[in-house]
Amino acid sequence: MKSVPNWTLSFFSDEFSRRDGYFWATAISLLLILLFHFLLSCKFRFFSVASSSSSHAVLVSHVESRISRLVSDEDLKCLIENLGDTNEAAELWENVIHKSNDRITYTAKRCKPKDGGPMKYLSVTVFEDCSAELLKDFYMDNDYRKLWDKTVLEHQQLQVDRNSGIEIGCTIKKFPLLTSREYVLAWRLWQQGKDNFYCFTKECDHNMVPRQRKYVRVSYYRSGWRIRQVPGRNACEIKMFHQENAGLNVEMAKLAFSKGVWSYVCKMESALCKYIAATSDRAQGHSLSAVTLIKKVPPELEETQIDDVTASMGTSSGGEGLLSQDVAKQKKLLRKPSKKLIAKGMVLVGGAICLSRGHSALGAKVALAYLLTKLNKRGTTLNQNTSI
Numbered sequence: 325m326k327s328v329p330n331w332t333l334s335f336f337s338d339e340f341s342r343r344d345g346y347f348w349a350t351a352i353s354l355l356l357i358l359l360f361h362f363l364l365s366c367k368f369r370f371f372s373v374a375s376s377s378s379s380h381a382v383l384v385s386h387v388e389s390r391i392s393r394l395v396s397d398e399d400l401k402c403l404i405e406n407l408g409d410t411n412e413a414a415e416l417w418e419n420v421i422h423k424s425n426d427r428i429t430y431t432a433k434r435c436k437p438k439d440g441g442p443m444k445y446l447s448v449t450v451f452e453d454c455s456a457e458l459l460k461d462f463y464m465d466n467d468y469r470k471l472w473d474k475t476v477l478e479h480q481q482l483q484v485d486r487n488s489g490i491e492i493g494c495t496i497k498k499f500p501l502l503t504s505r506e507y508v509l510a511w512r513l514w515q516q517g518k519d520n521f522y523c524f525t526k527e528c529d530h531n532m533v534p535r536q537r538k539y540v541r542v543s544y545y546r547s548g549w550r551i552r553q554v555p556g557r558n559a560c561e562i563k564m565f566h567q568e569n570a571g572l573n574v575e576m577a578k579l580a581f582s583k584g585v586w587s588y589v590c591k592m593e594s595a596l597c598k599y600i601a602a603t604s605d606r607a608q609g610h611s612l613s614a615v616t617l618i619k620k621v622p623p624e625l626e627e628t629q630i631d632d633v634t635a636s637m638g639t640s641s642g643g644e645g646l647l648s649q650d651v652a653k654q655k656k657l658l659r660k661p662s663k664k665l666i667a668k669g670m671v672l673v674g675g676a677i678c679l680s681r682g683h684s685a686l687g688a689k690v691a692l693a694y695l696l697t698k699l700n701k702r703g704t705t706l707n708q709n710t711s712i
Contacts, residue, residue, distance in 0.1 A: 392488035395512040399524045403548035406565040428593045442569045450561040456519040456551050462599045464615050472595035489617035494533045506539035516621040524548040544569040
């Protein structure tokens with residue numbers, strides 16, 4: 325066998341050594357490149373997440389800031405002014421109803437705004453043997469309201485802002501012969517002293533409840549109340565200011581209310597009695613809401629004088645005299661009905677029959693509105709008026 329020269333072995337040995345060095349150099353270079361790209365991608369993801377978190381924080385902060393401005397102390401100031409005697413004296417208010425029994429007293433009046441907006445209403449309801457704290461809880465318990473108030477089809481809490489105490493909710497209410505109304509509202513509560521409570525509510529929009537064709541969204545809603553103990557009596561009262569545009573015919577709304585407001589108030593009082601009786605059986609803890617986040621009335625808005633309930637609503641001797649005069653006028657008109665009034669009454673009856681049988685609903689509504697308008701022009705007053 326022929327032997328291989330030494331210089332040949334040395335050549336191949338050097339060649340393999342160089343290739344081995346190139347291999348490791350290439351491998352290390354690739355590893356460094358991969359490591360660089362890995363670190364770069366990690367850095368990008370970190371800044372991307374940080375930027376996203378920052379954007380989310382800014383968005384949440386913006387949403388919370390917007391919610392906190394929905395109902396403000398300025399709204400409370402306007403509410404106190406609307407509930408005061410000064411406001412009532414400055415505008416022409418019409419006494420429309422005053423009814424009572426052993427357990428409850430209800431009084432209401434209305435005023436047509438000079439600016440042409442929705443009708444304003446003021447009402448006072450006095451409940452016997454009830455504390456202001458319990459009445460406040462009862463009135464704001466929307467889950468319990470669904471059990472006794474048959475006009476409420478649905479209610480959903482949408483959002484609660486811990487900082488401002490503002491709560492947003494959506495309520496669906498049904499009306500006879502009409503499309504159900506959708507209320508998307510924001511409200512806030514304040515407390516003054518131990519037994520005085522305020523609440524103000526207004527319409528708003530919320531991304532959780534887009535508009536639906538099957539409901540009519542209430543476009544304008546301003547409502548507020550004050551609950552307090554009646555001085556010197558084991559009773560409390562809620563005085564309410566209300567103004568809304570629910571897309572209803574004004575005259576039809578007045579007529580519908582005049583037939584059902586007192587029975588509704590009595591039903592409310594019955595539900596309140598059951599609520600009080602079941603207080604000890606309910607859990608003491610309350611879910612997060614505007615009630616649990618109630619705020620203090622700002623010192624500059626605190627009232628310094630407590631007015632008498634009956635006097636403020638015009639139900640003193642003078643107020644009762646006005647109501648008596650209205651009743652006397654109505655009886656006088658009824659004693660001597662004219663032929664035109666009888667004819668218009670037949671139109672009203674015919675419209676009611678059409679409505680009850682489901683025929684010519686539009687024509688009946690037009691006839692009903694026409695008749696009531698004519699009756700109002702004659703100076704005839706309804707014995708009861710629209711609820712708040």
